[in-house]
Amino acid sequence: MLAFTLVVLLAIGNVSIVQLLLRESDGVAATLNVAGKMRMLGQRIGLETLAARRNPDPPDPASTDLSAAFEAAHDALRFGGHVFGLDIRPVPAALAPQLQDIRQAWLRYRRAVDALADAPVEAPGERAAVADLTRAGADLLARTEALVDRLVARAKEIQRRALYSAYALFALDLLLLGLAGWVVSRRILRPIQTLARQCRALAAGDHGARSSLPPGDELGELGRALNDSAAHIEQLLQDVEKEHAALADAQAMFDGLSANTVAGIYMVDETLRFTYANERMADMLGYSQAELMDGFPLERLFVGPAYETVRAQALDRFEGHETRTRYECAARRGDGEQIELEIFGSLMKLHGRPTLIGIMFDITERKRAEVSARRAALVYAHTSEAMVVTDANGVIQDVNPAFTAVTGYGPQDVLGRTMSVLSSGRHGEDFYRAMWADLQATGRWNGDIHNRRKSGEEYVERLSINTSYNEDGSVNCRIGLFSDVTEKRRREASIWHQAHYDHLTQLPNRQMFEENLRRSIQHTRQGGLPFALLFLDLDLFKDVNDTLGHEAGDQLLRLVARRLSECVRSSDLVARLGGDEFTLLIRDLQNPDDIFSLADKILDSLSQPFSLGGHTVRISASMGASFHPRDGDSDSELLRAADLAMYAAKEQGRNHFRVYSADMRGLGPARIRPQSG
Incomplete structure (x- = not known):
């Protein structure tokens, strides 16, 4: 109805x-x-x-x-x-x-x-x-x-x-x-169909299927019972699925960790045998992965005291005294090479049995680096060479004891300050600007620097600077090594002075004169002004030597050297070649005729009386001159020309000066000049 x-x-x-x-x-x-x-x-x-x-x-x-x-x-x-x-x-x-x-x-x-x-x-x-x-x-x-x-x-x-x-x-x-169909079938057909669908869904594995039959009759009660059963089964399956998902996540995490290329991952059972080792572990120990996982005993890997250490650590964990630990020990690879390992381990349950799981790191290189660092620290602390470490801007970060011994400054005096604290003031800005340019370009610099100790004493140091860079190319620090070479430089300077100066007159000797002559020739070739070479021989020097003795002769030579130096400019050079022979380099001549007034000045100065103890003596000099580049382009040509001019002056009579000319060549190289007046 x-x-x-x-x-x-x-x-x-x-x-x-x-x-x-x-x-x-x-x-x-x-x-x-x-x-x-x-x-x-x-x-x-x-x-x-x-x-x-x-x-x-x-x-x-x-x-x-x-x-x-x-x-x-x-x-x-x-x-x-x-x-x-x-x-x-x-x-x-x-x-x-x-x-x-x-x-x-x-x-x-x-x-x-x-x-x-x-x-x-x-x-x-x-x-x-x-x-x-x-x-x-x-x-x-x-x-x-x-x-x-x-x-x-x-x-x-x-x-x-x-x-x-x-x-x-x-x-x-x-x-x-x-709705009409529902009204017709609601009491019989639909409940039966609902229950049938639910049964088919449950049979197919759909445990979330539920019936919505109203209670009050047999079919409704049957539907409620099926719903309760399905809910219970669904909850059980969800719990199982969660456990499976957790296990899958843990397995994925473990697989990811195991596949790393840095740390070896291991598992050890109660018999102290490996039950698992990843590929990195196998590479580290020099065995195949299959060999390690086939019950490989720890005693083959750790020998002697190292095995006792590993065994004691493992037993402590198995007995519950410790759940996790970290230690270092030596191990022997499959090829017999000894390596250093850092071991971390924890106790866990696997299939109901206690198992040690952990990681190992090969720290052999780190150990070597630590030993090397300790040795370097010993060298740094005990070397006699001073060391200083600065940042990229030259601010001092660290110094060693030798730095204090050389400079007198302790770490508390210089840390945080620049190296200018040692400056003596003898080097100008150009010197330091060139130093920094070399450091910026090459990262290195070495040379001598005049610095000042804390006491105020000036000293010479031989400094070598090297730069340490970061991976990105920026400067990490600069390392300076130096030593006090003051005495060494004094000795070297004394030796050099002895090799280049006449010991009697303290004028440049023949060697230094020849070096300066060659430099003057080169200077003129490169666009410099001409220069004159004067060759001077004392007249009557042999008579003084023979009459008053060699000491008086030596005193006379020193006085002659002083008068010659007073007659010339600071840019000119006076040298003694030996005996009573002197040479003068008169540089940068604006006018060659200026040499005549200088020659007159020299001859007049040397003709004045000399006081030698209780004696007064008079001498003169014969002097010849040659010009570069007019009279020759080499040192030998200029010397020969000046020598010939001096000989021509001596032939003309004592106390004369002659300039070289071409007609003097007739005197010839076969002529021998007398060695004294």
């Missing part, structure tokens, strides 16, 4: 809804029809008005009612009513503004029509009236078109709603039919 009632109600509802949709559709169609007629009427009124201008016949009586028809259509759309044989409902409020715009456009259009009708034919104002009528007609047409478009859109919307309503009606029909 209930099912029949539902079917009847469904039929009545369907008919009512269809009728309602048809009425609404008819109303929209009528409204759209009237709006279309309004658009047509507006065009027709304008056309007939234009036609009446060209046709003198009286107008068609039917055309006079067009305006009234337009206004009737407008009022019907606005307020509702009967027009053109159609019942019209008012347009929705949303379209009222458009109707008002059409009303305003219609009034403008009517005024334009009346103005054209009153205008004389072919009068000057006719064209303007026609233009006004055209614009007003176009405006009215546009506004009626807009209304038609809105009505068309509304019609489509109504059709869409009607379609949705049809869909809803169809769905409602299905729902009601299903």
Whole structure:
């Protein structure tokens, strides 16, 4: 009975809804029809008005009612009513503004029509009236078109709603039919089908399947019992799945750790045999992975005291004294090489049995580095060579004891300060600028520096600077090593002075003179000014030596050296070649004739009396000169030319000066100069 009632109600509802949709559709169609007629009427009124201008016949009586028809259509759309044989409902409020715009456009259009009708034919104002009528007609047409478009859109919307309503009606029909079927089968068919589906789902493994039978009868109680059983089974399966997921995560984590290339991972059972070793472990120990995992005993790996250490540590963990530990010991690889290992281990349960699991690191290189670092620290602390470590900007970071021994400054005096604390002030900015340029370019510098100790004493240090870089190429630190070479440099300077200076007169000797002569030649070749070479031999020196003795002769030579040095500039050079022979290098001559005034000055100075103890002696000198590059381009040529000029002066008589000329070559190299006056 209930099912029949539902079917009847469904039929009545369907008919009512269809009728309602048809009425609404008819109303929209009528409204759209009237709006279309309004658009047509507006065009027709304008056309007939234009036609009446060209046709003198009286107008068609039917055309006079067009305006009234337009206004009737407008009022019907606005307020509702009967027009053109159609019942019209008012347009929705949303379209009222458009109707008002059409009303305003219609009034403008009517005024334009009346103005054209009153205008004389072919009068000057006719064209303007026609233009006004055209614009007003176009405006009215546009506004009626807009209304038609809105009505068309509304019609489509109504059709869409009607379609949705049809869909809803169809769905409602299905729902009601299903409800009727449910009412028919609810007590028998549906419960049985529900239970059957649940049983099939449970059999297929879907333990989340549940029945929703209402309690109160046998089928309902059976459904409740099945639901309880399925819930219990589902919970059990979820717990098992969580455990499997946790195991899978742990296995994945372990596999990831095991695959590392840094640490060896191991497992050891109670018999102190390996049960697991990763590939890194095998590489580290020099055995295959399969060999280690086949019950490899620890005593083969650790020998002697090392094995006792490992065994004691393992037993402590197995006995529960410790759960985790860390220690270092030596091991022997498969190839016999000894390595150092760092071992970490923890106690765990595996298949119900205690197992040690841990990691091993090969620290052989680290141990070697530590030994090397300790040795380096010993060297750093005990070497006699001073060491200083600075940052990239020269700020002192560390010093060794030898630094304090050399400079007198302790760490507390210099840490955080720059190396300028040692500066003696003898080196200018150019010196340090060049040093930093070398450090920036090459990272190295070495050379002698004059520094000052804390006591204020100045000393010479031999300094060598090297730079340590970071991996990115930036400066990590700079390391300076230096030693006090003050005495060494003094000895070297003394040896050099002895090798280059005459011990009697302290003038440059022959070796130093020849070196300076060659440098002067090179300087002139490179664009420098000419220079003059003067060769001087003392007259009557042998008589003084023979009469007053060698000591008086030596004293005379020292006095001659002093007078010669007083006659020349600081840039010139006076040297003693040996015996009573002296040479002078007069550099950068602006005018070669200047040499004559200098020669007169020298000869006059040497002709003055010399006081030798209780004796007064007078001597003179014979002197010759040659010029570079005029008289030769080599040191031997210049010496020979000056020697010939000096010989020519001596031949001319004592206390004379001659400049070399080509005619002196006749004296020839076979001539032998006397060694003394």
